[in-house]
Amino acid sequence: MATVKPQLTLRQGQALVMTPQLQQSIKLLQLGALELQAYVAAELERNPLLEPEESADHGEPAPQQFDEGTALAADHALERVESAGPEAAELDVSAEAMWQADGEPGESGRWEGGGGSPFDEEGDQIEQTASNGASLRDHLYSQLRVAFTDPVDLLIGSRLIDLTDDAGYLPPMLGPVAVQLGCNEERLERTLAVMRSFEPTGVFARSLKECLALQLEERNRLDPAMAALLEHLDLLAARDLGRLKALCGVSAEDLTDMIAELKRLEPKPGRAFGAEPAPPVIPDVFVKPAVGGGWQVELNPDTLPRIMVNTAYFSMLIKGPRTPAEKNFLNEQLQSGNWLVRSLAQRAKTVLSVARELVTQQSGFFASGIGAMRPLTLRDIATAISVHESTVSRVVANKHLACPRGLYDLRYFFNAALPSSAGGEAYASEAVRHRIKAMIDAEPPSRILSDDHIAAILSRSGVAIARRTVAKYRESLRIPSSVERRRLKRPSHASADTIA
Numbered sequence: 001m002a003t004v005k006p007q008l009t010l011r012q013g014q015a016l017v018m019t020p021q022l023q024q025s026i027k028l029l030q031l032g033a034l035e036l037q038a039y040v041a042a043e044l045e046r047n048p049l050l051e052p053e054e055s056a057d058h059g060e061p062a063p064q065q066f067d068e069g070t071a072l073a074a075d076h077a078l079e080r081v082e083s084a085g086p087e088a089a090e091l092d093v094s095a096e097a098m099w100q101a102d103g104e105p106g107e108s109g110r111w112e113g114g115g116g117s118p119f120d121e122e123g124d125q126i127e128q129t130a131s132n133g134a135s136l137r138d139h140l141y142s143q144l145r146v147a148f149t150d151p152v153d154l155l156i157g158s159r160l161i162d163l164t165d166d167a168g169y170l171p172p173m174l175g176p177v178a179v180q181l182g183c184n185e186e187r188l189e190r191t192l193a194v195m196r197s198f199e200p201t202g203v204f205a206r207s208l209k210e211c212l213a214l215q216l217e218e219r220n221r222l223d224p225a226m227a228a229l230l231e232h233l234d235l236l237a238a239r240d241l242g243r244l245k246a247l248c249g250v251s252a253e254d255l256t257d258m259i260a261e262l263k264r265l266e267p268k269p270g271r272a273f274g275a276e277p278a279p280p281v282i283p284d285v286f287v288k289p290a291v292g293g294g295w296q297v298e299l300n301p302d303t304l305p306r307i308m309v310n311t312a313y314f315s316m317l318i319k320g321p322r323t324p325a326e327k328n329f330l331n332e333q334l335q336s337g338n339w340l341v342r343s344l345a346q347r348a349k350t351v352l353s354v355a356r357e358l359v360t361q362q363s364g365f366f367a368s369g370i371g372a373m374r375p376l377t378l379r380d381i382a383t384a385i386s387v388h389e390s391t392v393s394r395v396v397a398n399k400h401l402a403c404p405r406g407l408y409d410l411r412y413f414f415n416a417a418l419p420s421s422a423g424g425e426a427y428a429s430e431a432v433r434h435r436i437k438a439m440i441d442a443e444p445p446s447r448i449l450s451d452d453h454i455a456a457i458l459s460r461s462g463v464a465i466a467r468r469t470v471a472k473y474r475e476s477l478r479i480p481s482s483v484e485r486r487r488l489k490r491p492s493h494a495s496a497d498t499i500a
Contacts (some may be wrong), residue, residue: 021336025343029350029391032398033282033303040305043340049314049330050337053306134202136168136273137161137267141196148191156181156191160204164347168203168270169211202269209233215265225250229258232341236262283357283402287366295366300402304348309337350387354395355410357384362413366403371435373428375417419464427463433473435463440479445489450482 023350031039044050144157159181163170171177174192178185196204205211209230214223216230225248229236235244236259245255284303290296313336318327358381364372378396382389396410417426436454443449447455451470458465474481480488 021339024339025346026394028343030346030394030397033284033300034280035398035451037305039326040307040340040344043337044307047333047337047340049309049311050307050340051310053308078480124375133275136166136270137164137275140164140195140198140203144195147194147198151201152187153191153194156183156188157195158194160188160192160195164204164270166270166273167268168200168205170204170206172206174206182227200266200269200272202266211269212262212265213453215269216261221261224252226258226261229255229262238484264499281400281407283407284351284399285401287355287401289404295359295363297352297359299352299355305344307341307344309334309341323481350391351399353385354381354388354392355401357381358396358401358410361462365413366405369405371431373413373415373431375426375428376414378414414491418469421463429473432458432463432465433477436470436473437477437479439483440474443485448482448486448489 005225028036028039044052102137140161142160144154144161147153148157159177160170163177173187175185179186181188192204196214198204202211202215205214213222213227213230216226228248229244232244235247241252245252248255248258250258282303283300286298286300288296288298311334315329318330323332358376359366361376361380361384362373364374378389378392382392396414399410401408401410401413412430415428415430418429418432419426435458439449439454439457451467451474454474455465455467455470458470479485
């Protein structure tokens with residue numbers, strides 16, 4: 001029988017060590033302009049040896065730099081990390097579509113041109129409150145303190161206001177809220193019923209139907225026919241007026257008046273108030289025509305933090321009577337500051353390199369527009385500039401490019417390839433999507449194009465595309481199907497559908 005004996009074995013191998021400095025360099029690559037500014041500001045506050053470059057005394061020595069060997073070692077280490085690979089309840093759109101002009105869905109969710117609000121005086125008051133900077137929650141809290149004196153109602157009301165979104169809606173299920181507050185659902189519903197009398201009318205609803213019903217109820221217009229219409233908003237969005245007439249038990253003329261009344265209501269009662277402002281989009285890269293042709297690519301200097309390590313201050317501190325712990329701290333801050341300065345410079349260099357290659361690859365877009373966009377992947381850029389694919393992925397994250405055609409997310413320029421039916425150069429998916437939209441926009445009411453027909457037209461022009469791909473692109477553009485477009489563009493429905 002073989003015996004098992006302990007033994008010592010010496011092995012040599014390589015392992016990837018993610019030092020804090022390498023983690024910092026990787027993190028900096030994927031930060032956007034505002035995030036980078038916040039990160040550098042925090043480092044300036046944390047590290048006493050760092051200071052903004054513009055505030056440095058010109059008589060002081062230049063910031064300490066890495067020697068060439070250290071810089072090369074850092075580059076190689078970072079490249080090894082990159083080779084490890086990359087790091088690993090809204091309203092129903094169909095129901096809200098009826099608030100869009102000409103029956104087309106849009107961002108606001110409201111039917112434009114539908115006449116003034118039936119609550120014009122109230123609307124003026126709300127707009128005035130919003131213009132004074134009050135948020136929806138501030139407006140609701142001011143009414144809560146007037147409506148209730150009981151501490152339990154005030155607690156319930158405060159929680160409901162906190163749960164209200166910027167449009168004025170509550171979550172569909174409030175049972176967990178009652179459990180959290182330690183009260184029964186009946187008490188919560190009684191408090192909610194009082195709060196639904198708050199301004200703006202329709203606030204604290206849990207669905208679009210409920211929001212519209214609250215506004216109609218205040219006007220004493222929630223009759224059985226209107227209630228039936230609210231129960232079938234999906235049919236209204238689909239323009240199925242025949243079924244709606246039967247379900248509501250009204251004539252075509254009455255149905256037209258009811259729909260017009262609905263469209264004068266406010267589907268998002270909280271939108272008149274100030275919401276959290278969206279952060280500004282700051283371009284990281286500028287692209288402009290170059291003298292003599294081509295394109296000039298530059299980094300936005302406003303997005304590049306300028307900091308330096310004050311080596312004179314370090315020399316003064318380290319020479320004094322210091323304990324070993326204090327000297328270790330100062331040396332660590334010196335090393336950390338030097339690495340940050342170098343990492344920022346490397347980040348700028350990498351972003352510019354990626355942006356220049358991207359502009360070269362998509363020069364057709366900048367010259368002629370979206371129709372000239374070509375297929376492009378992260379790997380294409382990575383291969384061209386000799387970096388890892390994950391590096392390109394981090395560079396294009398959270399960054400924008402400004403050019404004569406507008407402001408674009410860098411990821412916009414990467415799209416899949418559709419093969420050519422003639423065996424030529426492939427087509428960019430975004431360019432094909434643009435062609436599909438142009439074809440549908442130009443179709444006459446008497447000749448609505450089906451997905452099969454669009455696929456056949458594109459195939460004859462050289463784009464090898466399946467019908468299901470056409471349908472996917474059409475749906476991503478929020479374009480209705482051929483059946484729905486035929487119904488919308490049918491002349492016989494013009495009088496019933498045009499309720500502006």
